[in-house]
Amino acid sequence: MNLELLREATRSQMPDKRWQHTLGVVKTAVELAERFGGDAEKAELAALLHDYSKAWPINRMEQIIRTERLPGELLDYDKELWHAHVGAWAVQNEHRIEDEEVLDAIRYHTSGRADMTLLDKIVCLADYIEPGRDFPGVNKMRDLAQHSLEEALAAGFDSTIKLLIELGKPIFPLTVTARNDLIRQLKIQKDTTVNGG
């Protein structure tokens, strides 16, 4: 795998603004991996590729979801969710990325999922807090990310869920599951600290 070629291939899929965002996610994902004991090389690769299909036409993504048997229920929810699954499919098929951990981090970077891996959390959080992001609550998330991946990510899912509720949009259930898991993990961490375990 040639990282430089992958960089150029990824850059060619998207407008410059999205590429700048991608570079921000790469930088942040590597920092988070170093802070929380993740694999920095996998974090860099997954972050580089996370928005590979983001700028693809909607009908192209819809067709891939249907013909490649990606989860059909995605079609019932916000189109913003589609590029993550389509992107994982695309980098596997176009660039022979076979590392399932990396593919999953790309696939679930928007929705989250049950039992997110360390790499899933790193890429998903980096996507929320990279330096180019500016939304209410992002600085709070950046502060939380100094000491807890789970707290920061749970705050991110909270803000996405609140936004979807305000907009009257349906919530893809995996995000609720991901958020519940994080809350549970935080409670276990807290109980362990209190009980000195």
Ligand SMILES: Nc1ncnc2c1ncn2[C@@H]1O[C@H](COP(=O)(O)OP(=O)(O)O)[C@@H](O)[C@H]1O
């Ligand atoms: N669980 C969900 N259900 C429905 N839509 C969601 C869900 N999670 C995220 N989204 C949509 O995806 C958007 C974020 O997608 P993301 O990949 O982060 O895009 P971008 O990088 O352009 O911000 C949210 O603003 C929302 O519209």
